[in-house]
Amino acid sequence: MSKQRSSNTSTAGRKRPKSGGKPIVIILGGVLVAAALAFVLGGNDEPAPAVASGSLQDAAARHVRGAPNATVTLVEFGDFQCPACAAYHPVLKALLERFPEDLELQFHHFPLVSIHPNAIPAGVAAEAAAAQGRFWEMNDMLFENQNAWAFLPDPEPAFVEYARALALDVDQFERDLRSDELQALVLADGRMANQMGLGGTPSFFVNGRQLVALPSSLAEFERIITGAIPNP
Numbered sequence: 053m054s055k056q057r058s059s060n061t062s063t064a065g066r067k068r069p070k071s072g073g074k075p076i077v078i079i080l081g082g083v084l085v086a087a088a089l090a091f092v093l094g095g096n097d098e099p100a101p102a103v104a105s106g107s108l109q110d111a112a113a114r115h116v117r118g119a120p121n122a123t124v125t126l127v128e129f130g131d132f133q134c135p136a137c138a139a140y141h142p143v144l145k146a147l148l149e150r151f152p153e154d155l156e157l158q159f160h161h162f163p164l165v166s167i168h169p170n171a172i173p174a175g176v177a178a179e180a181a182a183a184q185g186r187f188w189e190m191n192d193m194l195f196e197n198q199n200a201w202a203f204l205p206d207p208e209p210a211f212v213e214y215a216r217a218l219a220l221d222v223d224q225f226e227r228d229l230r231s232d233e234l235q236a237l238v239l240a241d242g243r244m245a246n247q248m249g250l251g252g253t254p255s256f257f258v259n260g261r262q263l264v265a266l267p268s269s270l271a272e273f274e275r276i277i278t279g280a281i282p283n284p
Contacts, residue, residue, distance in 0.1 A: 053266060054134040054164055054253045114237070115187050118148050118156035124280045127158045127257040129245050132175060132194045133168035133202050134253040136266075141195040143270050147277060154281050159191065161241035162253050170207045173229070175238035177211040180228035184220050193218070 113127075128144065130137040144157055161178075163171035174194050181190030193214040194201075201210040208229060215225040228234055245255070256263045258280050267273040 053136045054131060054167065113158040115159040115182065115191075116156055117188050119151070119153050120156075121153075122156035123154045123282055124151070124277055125156050125158060125257075125259055126277070127160065127260075129160045129162040129241070129250055129253060129255040131162055131164050131168055131171045131253040132178065132191075133171040133198065134164065135198070137254045138195045138198045140254055140266075141192075143267075143273060146270055147273060150274060151277055151281075155277060159187075160245065161238045162245040162250060162255065163238060163242050164253060168202075170202060170204065172235065172238055173207055174201070174211070175241075176229055176231070176234050177207075177214070179234040179237055180211075180225050180231070181215065181218065181220060183228050183234070184224065186218050186220060189218050190214060 126144070126147070128137075128140075148155060148157060161175045163175055165171055178187055178190045178194060181187055197210070197214070201207040204210060211229065212222060212226060215222055254266070256266070258276060263276070267276060
């Protein structure tokens with residue numbers, strides 16, 4: 053889990069960007085992802101309590117994927133440069149596949165700029181893709197290729213490459229990368245996260261209640277979602 057230190061304000065190598073692609077079981081079964089989850093999540097086999105006493109603020113959901121009439125809403129406050137968020141990315145996609153009629157996922161930005169200097173530019177890149185109706189596709193690109201752009205002095209060429217791979221209007225995308233309005237959207241989410249007292253990324257809420265601890269496995273996350281589905 054990436055934690056905020058003070059304030060919330062590898063090279064690309066021209067690798068071909070990845071999108072979607074691999075079956076989720078293979079991704080979750082991979083040694084690298086398993087190792088990342090064990091490192092980030094602490095390898096705790098004890099089930100985490102489902103929810104804390106705090107509730108999610110009333111917030112407009114701009115980015116939603118999953119069931120149109122979901123009974124369970126999972127909200128993520130995430131940072132595209134956060135390694136833990138990247139480790140959870142295939143887990144969240146697996147949950148959407150396992151609960152196609154009951155689960156929706158909402159994403160809010162929480163850029164921890166004191167430790168992740170490219171978090172805001174990445175958030176703006178996602179919003180620039182959203183302006184062309186492709187937020188979630190860019191979300192996938194950014195998390196699945198995080199190691200390629202996270203520590204670049206200038207990540208913009210990598211983001212443009214991803215936009216091109218998604219068949220976006222690249223000229224518009226490049227203009228939007230410099231949009232004060234789109235940056236303001238990213239920063240507004242970050243301010244909301246600070247006002248809620250969130251201390252790091254990712255932070256998850258299930259039906260408006262914050263998870264006490266990050267689930268240590270896909271199976272544990274599944275149990276939490278299953279427990280939130282209303283009985284027939």
